[in-house]
Amino acid sequence: MTMNKIQVIGHVGADPEMRYTPNGNPVTSFRVAANHRYTTADGAQREETEWFSVSAWNKLAETCNQYVTKGMKVFVDGRLRSKPYTAGNGELRAGNEISAFTVLFLDRAGMGSGEEGQAGPGGPGAPGAEEVEDLPW
Numbered sequence: 220m221t222m223n224k225i226q227v228i229g230h231v232g233a234d235p236e237m238r239y240t241p242n243g244n245p246v247t248s249f250r251v252a253a254n255h256r257y258t259t260a261d262g263a264q265r266e267e268t269e270w271f272s273v274s275a276w277n278k279l280a281e282t283c284n285q286y287v288t289k290g291m292k293v294f295v296d297g298r299l300r301s302k303p304y305t306a307g308n309g310e311l312r313a314g315n316e317i318s319a320f321t322v323l324f325l326d327r328a329g330m331g332s333g334e335e336g337q338a339g340p341g342g343p344g345a346p347g348a349e350e351v352e353d354l355p356w
Contacts, residue, residue, distance in 0.1 A: 223299055224297075225297060225317055226296050230252050230290055230292050231292075232252050233249065244277055244280075246276050247281070248273065248275075250270055250272055252271075253268070253269050254268050255268075271315070271316075272316040272317065273317045275319045276318070279319060279321075286324060291325075293323065295321070295322055296320050297320045
């Protein structure tokens with residue numbers, strides 16, 4: 220048995236961008252920042268931010284394009300894909316992307332973390348909570 224699964228909770232870095240594949244399938248892309256806070260051995264507080272590129276397909280893509288906004292806290296469940304890209308200096312690099320199965324809205328943009336654990340607009344059954352069955356691969 221094998222498994223490729225990743226789950227991330229973080230804040231959206233910019234409004235999503237939606238486009239269509241040549242077959243007409245919608246795909247929405249956005250980035251999510253997840254912070255890690257820790258204390259060093261000498262007592263100093265540190266924070267690291269890890270950025271994740273997210274792609275949502277088909278119906279989930281349309282929902283994310285409609286509801287996801289910069290600053291919104293989201294839960295993303297999906298599979299990790301390697302995706303090469305060309306850096307600004309022309310160098311070919313490897314990047315990672317989450318191909319989302321589920322995106323849950325944990326708050327509305329700008330609400331901060333005061334509503335931790337609350338699902339976004341409408342609760343757990345709200346738009347964005349649906350599973351996507353017809354993935355492109």
